[in-house]
Amino acid sequence: MTAKGLKDMLGRQGLTPVEEALTILLRELAALPLKRERLPLPAALDRVLAVEIRSPEDLPSHPRSTMDGFAVRAADTFGASQSMPCYLEIDGEIAMGHAPEGEVHKGKCFRIATGGLLPQGSDAVVMFEHTIPVDDRMIEIIKSVGVGTNLIDRGEDIKKDRAALSQDHLLRPQDLGLLAGLGIGEVDVYRQPRVGILSTGDEIVPWAQTPPLGKIRDINGITLSALASRCGAQVTDYGIVSDTEEIFFAGVRQAAQENDIVLFSGGSSVGMRDLGERVIEKLGNPGILVHGVALKPGKPILIGLSNSTAIFGLPGHPVSAMVCFELFVGPALRLLSGIPVSTKPFKPTIRARLDRNINSAAGRLDLVRVQLKQQEDSSFLAVPVLGKSGSISTLSRADGYFFIDTQSQGINKDTEVKVHLLQ
Amino acid sequence: MTAKGLKDMLGRQGLTPVEEALTILLRELAALPLKRERLPLPAALDRVLAVEIRSPEDLPSHPRSTMDGFAVRAADTFGASQSMPCYLEIDGEIAMGHAPEGEVHKGKCFRIATGGLLPQGSDAVVMFEHTIPVDDRMIEIIKSVGVGTNLIDRGEDIKKDRAALSQDHLLRPQDLGLLAGLGIGEVDVYRQPRVGILSTGDEIVPWAQTPPLGKIRDINGITLSALASRCGAQVTDYGIVSDTEEIFFAGVRQAAQENDIVLFSGGSSVGMRDLGERVIEKLGNPGILVHGVALKPGKPILIGLSNSTAIFGLPGHPVSAMVCFELFVGPALRLLSGIPVSTKPFKPTIRARLDRNINSAAGRLDLVRVQLKQQEDSSFLAVPVLGKSGSISTLSRADGYFFIDTQSQGINKDTEVKVHLLQ
Numbered sequence: 103m104t105a106k107g108l109k110d111m112l113g114r115q116g117l118t119p120v121e122e123a124l125t126i127l128l129r130e131l132a133a134l135p136l137k138r139e140r141l142p143l144p145a146a147l148d149r150v151l152a153v154e155i156r157s158p159e160d161l162p163s164h165p166r167s168t169m170d171g172f173a174v175r176a177a178d179t180f181g182a183s184q185s186m187p188c189y190l191e192i193d194g195e196i197a198m199g200h201a202p203e204g205e206v207h208k209g210k211c212f213r214i215a216t217g218g219l220l221p222q223g224s225d226a227v228v229m230f231e232h233t234i235p236v237d238d239r240m241i242e243i244i245k246s247v248g249v250g251t252n253l254i255d256r257g258e259d260i261k262k263d264r265a266a267l268s269q270d271h272l273l274r275p276q277d278l279g280l281l282a283g284l285g286i287g288e289v290d291v292y293r294q295p296r297v298g299i300l301s302t303g304d305e306i307v308p309w310a311q312t313p314p315l316g317k318i319r320d321i322n323g324i325t326l327s328a329l330a331s332r333c334g335a336q337v338t339d340y341g342i343v344s345d346t347e348e349i350f351f352a353g354v355r356q357a358a359q360e361n362d363i364v365l366f367s368g369g370s371s372v373g374m375r376d377l378g379e380r381v382i383e384k385l386g387n388p389g390i391l392v393h394g395v396a397l398k399p400g401k402p403i404l405i406g407l408s409n410s411t412a413i414f415g416l417p418g419h420p421v422s423a424m425v426c427f428e429l430f431v432g433p434a435l436r437l438l439s440g441i442p443v444s445t446k447p448f449k450p451t452i453r454a455r456l457d458r459n460i461n462s463a464a465g466r467l468d469l470v471r472v473q474l475k476q477q478e479d480s481s482f483l484a485v486p487v488l489g490k491s492g493s494i495s496t497l498s499r500a501d502g503y504f505f506i507d508t509q510s511q512g513i514n515k516d517t518e519v520k521v522h523l524l525q
Numbered sequence: 526m527t528a529k530g531l532k533d534m535l536g537r538q539g540l541t542p543v544e545e546a547l548t549i550l551l552r553e554l555a556a557l558p559l560k561r562e563r564l565p566l567p568a569a570l571d572r573v574l575a576v577e578i579r580s581p582e583d584l585p586s587h588p589r590s591t592m593d594g595f596a597v598r599a600a601d602t603f604g605a606s607q608s609m610p611c612y613l614e615i616d617g618e619i620a621m622g623h624a625p626e627g628e629v630h631k632g633k634c635f636r637i638a639t640g641g642l643l644p645q646g647s648d649a650v651v652m653f654e655h656t657i658p659v660d661d662r663m664i665e666i667i668k669s670v671g672v673g674t675n676l677i678d679r680g681e682d683i684k685k686d687r688a689a690l691s692q693d694h695l696l697r698p699q700d701l702g703l704l705a706g707l708g709i710g711e712v713d714v715y716r717q718p719r720v721g722i723l724s725t726g727d728e729i730v731p732w733a734q735t736p737p738l739g740k741i742r743d744i745n746g747i748t749l750s751a752l753a754s755r756c757g758a759q760v761t762d763y764g765i766v767s768d769t770e771e772i773f774f775a776g777v778r779q780a781a782q783e784n785d786i787v788l789f790s791g792g793s794s795v796g797m798r799d800l801g802e803r804v805i806e807k808l809g810n811p812g813i814l815v816h817g818v819a820l821k822p823g824k825p826i827l828i829g830l831s832n833s834t835a836i837f838g839l840p841g842h843p844v845s846a847m848v849c850f851e852l853f854v855g856p857a858l859r860l861l862s863g864i865p866v867s868t869k870p871f872k873p874t875i876r877a878r879l880d881r882n883i884n885s886a887a888g889r890l891d892l893v894r895v896q897l898k899q900q901e902d903s904s905f906l907a908v909p910v911l912g913k914s915g916s917i918s919t920l921s922r923a924d925g926y927f928f929i930d931t932q933s934q935g936i937n938k939d940t941e942v943k944v945h946l947l948q
Binding site: 201282 | 584589591640642702735736740743
């Protein structure tokens with residue numbers, strides 16, 4: 103199904119298939135330079151490295167014991183067994199946190215604790231439980247060890263000058279640990295995208311107000327702000343902007359100047375949608391990239407790019423707005439955060455069995471909200487949450503969603519579906 | 526396999542199976558009262574509701590159109606079709622954001638936009654594309670509508686006094702949207718757990734320092750802080766505390782007084798582990814709950830409860846410490862955050878095919894770190910990341926982990942494993 107084959111109900115323009123719309127959007131954004139900043143290590147959690155990091159040193163810098171026991175020359179223990187132990191003289195002890203003093207000579211050993219540095223001469227550790235004390239100065243070894251046993255060698259964790267972390271790596275807790283272990287105190291990461299959010303429509307009042315008859319509380323502002331925050335964006339909520347063309351244009355223009363992404367929502371009526379299109383075109387090139395996608399809910403989305411700011415005109419219905427966020431804004435935010443779209447493309451999903459037949463129109467992607475119910479055999483049942491796209495409570499009841507693809511006219515009960523979690 | 530059947534290598538005490546250790550821990554914590562606080566709505570994202578929330582009003586408060594078109598009396602359109610249209614007079618227009626004025630009489634209709642309030646007398650909306658204008662005052666209806674078509678009814682999203690969200694519900698973006706839509710500006714949620722983190726061991730220096738020979742940089746402090754932050758905890762890093770009994774005890778006692786959970790790490794040596802045990806017992810009842818679990822890596826973990834603070838003595842090796850966090854501290858934090866352990870127990874995992882044989886000792890749970898590689902058929906291959914538990918880089922290279930259960934002595938190449946993601 104090509105874009106040409108798809109029309110909206112007014113026949114005004116071709117609807118773009120979801121995948122094509124996403125490709126167009128991400129291709130345009132990928133051409134923009136990513137912004138960078140330098141952060142102290144602890145502040146870099148969940149950020150993406152803008153450079154490769156090479157290890158400035160060997161980690162560990164010296165062989166260390168991984169067991170409590172005795173540092174030995176492995177050759178001294180060869181052949182040792184329960185029935186035929188060998189005997190070693192205790193010639194010293196490794197004090198934790200200090201450089202080892204002295205050297206392990208043939209037939210001798212040093213007492214050592216986990217983490218202790220191996221003294222000169224030794225090349226293995228025999229653990230306590232494979233030794234039997236003879237007296238204060240002598241032990242029996244009842245199991246032989248090979249060279250390198252029970253120790254972590256110099257550079258075994260990571261070698262000097264090797265890549266510790268690659269460019270575009272997302273910094274997880276263990277990655278901060280690795281960098282801390284290497285003494286790297288500051289890192290260059292991509293900047294968090296800035297997102298400006300506007301709600302529009304003369305029927306909308308701030309949610310903290312009691313709306314007079316005819317008006318409703320703004321739901322999209324807080325929902326979209328929370329969604330963007332969770333993606334790691336820095337969010338500015340510009341509140342409610344009148345849908346008078348002049349005021350609306352000025353509001354979106356200011357947000358576009360101050361952010362990397364602008365989301366406005368509220369334009370489900372034809373008039374509002376036309377206004378949104380005009381405003382995006384007026385803001386600067388290349389202007390509108392996508393007007394309307396073959397998707398339900400979420401069809402009337404507008405996607406534009408003005409100078410280097412992505413502008414999304416989201417449907418006013420809360421469910422549609424959130425679906426458009428999931429499918430388009432989220433990926434755009436990840437790309438601008440520096441997370442490569444093509445690498446590590448696994449997204450956790452839950453396989454579940456559909457509990458009823460669901461119809462769908464061919465030619466569009468359908469997104470079906472579901473509750474998940476765990477069965478006695480610990481598999482999951484997906485129970486569709488039905489309701490209009492203006493109904494925010496349907497999203498609140500949903501645990502996730504699955505897709506019915508463009509070609510399909512529906513899915514039968516008991517079919518296995520892949521549920522994307524809304525957590 | 527019971528606890529009695531398991532011994533650590535020193536034969537000193539029974540090792541507890543992982544599941545039993547977790548059950549003991551969570552049972553003790555579940556008996557503690559959860560702390561609450563009241564927050565403004567936007568600050569409550571990702572927090573858990575401490576009370577059920579009932580809707581103070583119908584949402585929407587009035588029937589609204591979900592289409593651009595004409596508000597009609599459905600009965601007037603019955604039988605209308607392309608070949609046999611019916612005719613209605615346009616008798617008014619609904620101004621967006623205002624209470625509707627006037628009433629729709631038989632044979633008449635009002636122009637209405639998406640979101641507009643239905644005027645008196647009307648009970649359905651005919652969308653524009655099913656009408657043909659005759660002149661300024663008259664339209665042809667070419668498709669009949671039933672009562673309630675193309676509108677969202679009063680209370681259809683949520684009815685007054687119905688439960689909008691249940692107690693113990695995790696507040697996601699769409700849930701904030703629902704509460705905003707109902708005008709609920711403050712919510713009672715469970716308090717974020719406070720976590721105090723100490724690193725110990727005389728061989729440890731702060732990671733920002735250059736360690737002299739014999740010492741190493743603290744890796745666990747920053748890693749555990751980041752892990753706890755990601756779980757929504759309020760973290761205090763107490764830094765490095767000497768393993769001298771008196772100083773160590775004072776440090777842990779202060780942290781225990783100031784937090785809901787205390788993590789200390791560094792005690793992989795037998796001496797340090799004994800010290801940890803003594804300190805936990807000395808802090809208050811019930812003291813030690815678990816000493817050592819049948820798990821690799823992570824065996825030497827200590828779990829205690831002193832007054833109402835959970836104390837975890839984590840192994841010093843970074844990999845072991847992080848594994849213990851995943852399996853024990855994370856669940857404890859979720860429980861103290863108010864997330865019910867037994868509801869919605871789905872955890873996203875990736876199914877992957879193991880790319881080599883892995884051995885395991887029966888009698889303990891083995892956690893195997895893996896990299897995930899996507900294949901041409903888009904399935905995943907799990908490639909074990911081998912390395913010692915002191916090697917932080919192995920965790921940095923891992924995309925996730927899977928378990929080899931207590932009974933098993935290994936898993937064969939090409940077996941499907943469930944990989945928990947380390948994202």
